[in-house]
Amino acid sequence: MKKLLMPYISEGLKLKNHLVMAPMTRSRAIDNLPNELMAEYYGQRSGAGLIITEGTAPAPEALGYARIPGIFSNAQVEGWKAVTSAVHKNNTKIFLQLMHTGRVGHQDNLPAGVALVGVSDIPAAGQIHTDTAGMQNHSTPKALDTQGVLNVIDGYVSAAKNAIAAGFDGVELHAANGYLIEQFLNPNVNNRTDTYGGSIENRTRFALEVAQRVADAIGKDRVGMRISPNSTLGDLQAYDAETVEETYIHLSRELNRIGIAYIHISINPQVPQQTLAAVRTEFEGTLIYCNTFTAEKAEAELNGGDADLIAFGRPFLANPDLEQRIANGTELNAPDFTTLYTPGAKGYTDYPILFNS
Numbered sequence: 001m002k003k004l005l006m007p008y009i010s011e012g013l014k015l016k017n018h019l020v021m022a023p024m025t026r027s028r029a030i031d032n033l034p035n036e037l038m039a040e041y042y043g044q045r046s047g048a049g050l051i052i053t054e055g056t057a058p059a060p061e062a063l064g065y066a067r068i069p070g071i072f073s074n075a076q077v078e079g080w081k082a083v084t085s086a087v088h089k090n091n092t093k094i095f096l097q098l099m100h101t102g103r104v105g106h107q108d109n110l111p112a113g114v115a116l117v118g119v120s121d122i123p124a125a126g127q128i129h130t131d132t133a134g135m136q137n138h139s140t141p142k143a144l145d146t147q148g149v150l151n152v153i154d155g156y157v158s159a160a161k162n163a164i165a166a167g168f169d170g171v172e173l174h175a176a177n178g179y180l181i182e183q184f185l186n187p188n189v190n191n192r193t194d195t196y197g198g199s200i201e202n203r204t205r206f207a208l209e210v211a212q213r214v215a216d217a218i219g220k221d222r223v224g225m226r227i228s229p230n231s232t233l234g235d236l237q238a239y240d241a242e243t244v245e246e247t248y249i250h251l252s253r254e255l256n257r258i259g260i261a262y263i264h265i266s267i268n269p270q271v272p273q274q275t276l277a278a279v280r281t282e283f284e285g286t287l288i289y290c291n292t293f294t295a296e297k298a299e300a301e302l303n304g305g306d307a308d309l310i311a312f313g314r315p316f317l318a319n320p321d322l323e324q325r326i327a328n329g330t331e332l333n334a335p336d337f338t339t340l341y342t343p344g345a346k347g348y349t350d351y352p353i354l355f356n357s
C-alpha cells in the first residue's frame with residue numbers, strides 16, 4: 001500500500017493518512033460568513049487525513065479579498081461549525097488557516113470604517129478584484145504602529161480561540177505568499193525602526209509572538225505555520241539568498257522551541273535545496289511539503305525525502321475523491337480556472353465524483 005494512504009502518527013498529530021488538502025481561497029463566503037455550500041465542499045474532500053481551510057481573516061481589517069470568510073464574529077463561529085462537523089464525520093482533522101492579508105487588499109473589500117493596514121505604508125504593486133468596481137490597484141496600507149502590532153497579535157489569539165470553539169482541530173498561521181506575516185519577514189517591505197524591523201530577530205518577532213501567544217492560548221499541538229521562503233508573491237521583492245536562509249533558520253529554530261505541531265512549506269522553484277534542508281534540520285515536528293506534487297512524486301518524497309506529509313491543492317480542488325483516485329490509479333479531473341473564485345456551486349461542489357468515501 002502507498003505510504004501516502006497509510007496512517008500518520010506523530011506526537012502531536014494523528015491522521016488517517018499522509019494526504020493533506022492544501023489551503024485554497026474559493027471566495028464562496030458571502031458576507032464573509034461560512035455557509036452550507038462550504039460545508040458540502042469540505043465534506044466532499046474528507047478523504048484527506050488533514051484539511052487546511054482557505055485563508056480566513058482573524059480580524060475585519062484582514063479581509064483583503066472579496067468573499068473570504070472570517071473567524072472574528074459569533075455568526076462566523078456558528079457558520080464554521082457546519083464545516084467542522086461535515087469533515088469530522090469521516091475521521092478527518094481540519095485546521096483553519098488564519099490569513100491576515102495586510103497590504104494585499106482593497107478598501108472596497110473591507111467593512112465600512114475599517115482601514116487596510118500593513119507592516120509599512122508601502123503599497124503592493126498590481127491589482128486585486130473587488131465586487132464593487134472590478135480590478136483595482138491595491139490600496140495603500142496604513143503602517144501599523146507598535147501598539148497596532150500588539151492589537152493584531154491579540155486578534156490572532158481571539159481568532160484561534162474562536163476556531164477551537166467552532167470545532168477546528170487547530171489553526172495554521174499563514175506566513176507565506178506575501179501576506180502580513182511574510183510582509184514582516186521581508187526586509188524590502190518591512191522598513192520599521194521599532195523592535196519588529198531591522199535584524200533577523202526583529203523581522204521574525206511578529207511571526208514568533210503570534211505563534212507563541214496562539215500556542216499558549218489553544219495548545220502548541222494545535223498550531224502550524226505555513227512558510228514560502230524565496231517567494232515573491234504579493235509583490236515581495238527578492239532579497240539575498242543567504243539572508244533568506246538565515247531568516248528561515250532562525251524562524252524554524254524558534255518554532256521548534258515553541259513546539260508547534262507542524263511547518264508547512266509552499267515550495268517554489270526559487271527555494272534552494274539547502275534552505276529546505278536547513279528547515280528540516282532545525283524543526284523536529286511534522287514537516288508538510290506542497291506545490292506541484294503528483295501521487296508518484298509524493299510517494300518518493302515520503303519514502304526518501306524530508307517531508308512527513310504532502311499537501312495537494314489543485315488536485316483536491318478538482319477531485320473531491322482524490323484519495324480514492326490515488327488508491328485506484330484513476331485519472332484526475334482538471335481544475336476549471338474560470339470558476340476558482342466565482343460565487344456559487346458551479347466549479348465548486350459539482351466536480352465529478354467516481355468513488356464515495
Ligand SMILES: Cc1cc2nc3c(=O)[nH]c(=O)nc-3n(C[C@H](O)[C@H](O)[C@H](O)COP(=O)(O)O)c2cc1C
Pocket residue numbers: 022023024025026053054055097099174176177226266290291292293311312313314315340
Ligand atoms: C484557487 C487557489 C486558492 C489558493 N488559496 C490559498 C490560500 O488561501 N492560502 C494559501 O496558503 N495558499 C493558497 N493557494 C496555494 C495552494 O495552497 C498551493 O500552494 C498551490 O495550489 C500549489 O499546490 P498544487 O500544485 O498542489 O496546486 C491557493 C491555490 C489555488 C489554486
